Amino acid sequence: MSENPSNNEYWASNIRLVTYCLVLWAVVSFGFGILLRPLLSGIMIGGTDLGFWFAQQGSIIVFMVIIFFYAWRMNALDKKFGVDEE
């Protein structure tokens, strides 16, 4: 199957999508939740700052969105490249 250019294009689109999703995954958790927390410290929310919210709740909500977005995009890509299950 490696000779088939449309499959390589399919795999490249998949890798691109995975990369975007993982960057977002890292930014909300390691980024906003831990390393970039001082940057967000000015934005107050319920007695603390936005970084605390991302660390305790925000990142989890974003994680759910990422997975459903990925599943929806991938299932669409499968159809576009004709590699979905019959």
Added chain:
Amino acid sequence: MEQYSLNLLFVGATFLLYIGIAIWARAGSTSEFYAAGRGVHPVLNGMATAADWMSAASFISMAGLIASTGYDNSTYLMGWTGGYVLLALLLAPYLRKFGKFTVPEFIGDRFYSPTARMVAVACLIIASITYVIGQMTGVGVAFSRFLEVDNDTGLFIGAAIVFFYAVLGGMKGVTYTQVAQYCVLILAYTIPAIFISLQLTGVALPPIGLFSDHVASGVPLLTKLNQVVTELGFANYTEHHSNTLNMVLFTLSLMIGTAGLPHVIIRFFTVPKVSDARWSAGWALVFIALLYLTAPAVGAMARMNLMDTVYPGGAQSESLKYEERPDWMKNWEVTGLLKFEDKNGDGQIQLYNDKSEAFAATAEANGWKGSELTVNPDIIVLANPEIAALPGWVIALVAAGGLAAALSTAAGLLLAISSAVSHDVIKGTLAPNISEKGELLSARIAMAVAIAVATWLGLNPPGFAAQTVALAFGLAAASIFPALMMGIFSTRVNNIGAVLGMLSGLLFTLVYIFMYKGWFFVPGTNQLMDTPEGWILGISPLSIGSVGAMLNFFVAIMVSRATAPPPAHIRELVESIRVPRGSGAATDH
């Protein structure tokens, strides 16, 4: 009705339900035993995955850990959920397409090496057994309090129940039992949290309550909590105190460990299609998030309630007299998980940070001679409804929920261990011609042995629930996840590279942990002090899994470059698992 009878009633009724389901869904074939016949709906599979994966550590220990340090332990929240992103994007759909029964089977086929398969079995068993210890400790804690039996008896009852439904039902029985267990555990977790959130903030939804105003004082709950704890010399609840590098590595270690834990991965073999494996990971996270978004609220609110109980009029006023302590304290004193020692002999309970030098002068001026109340973080969730004086049935429900969490995870792990032994070791290597009936029998025997080992380890546990569990995640992160990921995303990594990579990741992580925690967790055999000062580069043994994983990737890639590329049929195998089409055919054994 008395509390004890209520507990018995709730726990007994849920156990009957699980066993009933196990009998109804008992497995007749190996496909049903290992993969539930691949007919599980993605939403139900998500629910079962959530129960499978939310262990005694998530249910019992996590909120307590967050309550004790606040922001710094957000690592558990992000780590144990973020792994699902990796699982959904990097592993689940491809392993489902590969369409075999176990994780070592994939590793063995992809790296065309029976050695790789056996190394994967070893990694799987070491990580799973370490994890089971944590579950068994949790079962002991929950039983000893709610059924008023000692720890050991509680463990034996728990082991007997797991034996019954896991051995009989296999994956099919376990999946449907776990759906029921999920319902029990999520109700048990959220109902008391809703009551407590209403009491403290007037908001019914705990995750929103956490960021709302404290009714009694009118200021935001977290501001009030910060004020109370800092007045007693404790660290500010919402501030960052720990070493940042360690916090990042620990979170990463929990994330890749989650994605590498075999009992979670095998759940994605049970759905009908590749696209279902993707949705199912999302649904699993939704069901997990219901608990994980509530946990930080439970932690903060439990801490607030504990402080309010000990200092009814605020931190500056008189503390609680020991004689007037509420019933929940008396109940938990019996278990030894809550201790009071009247160090200054004034008959009052003083709870403050006696390690804080800044606070020492204040304590001395008050005539305090050390903090007198020790609360094991593991009891926070279980004691929460009692602390908030909720009705008896809520307390009984929490007992049933804690047991559901511990038992469902224990069953999932034992299933992963038994399928590795019977399918990979016996059928895959020792006796390839074994009949399906013989394979099922050997799976059941393997499970019985695994339960016996787990029970013994539960009787002699090396640490408290969440910590032991964190070590299991480190081991899975360092050994299994990198091998699976390279198997899918690289066509160049070969057999020698994969084997040496897994071995170096596993050994490095194990040795690092043993040097701090004692060899085979035997106390007193450690070479280095398990304190931030004793850690190499400040990396805690709990966080070392992510370094082990990087080592695994590095060794595998370097060795593969120096040796021959994988043969053509392996490259074709990798190409074929990358596309969903044809997954149905691949499942036919």
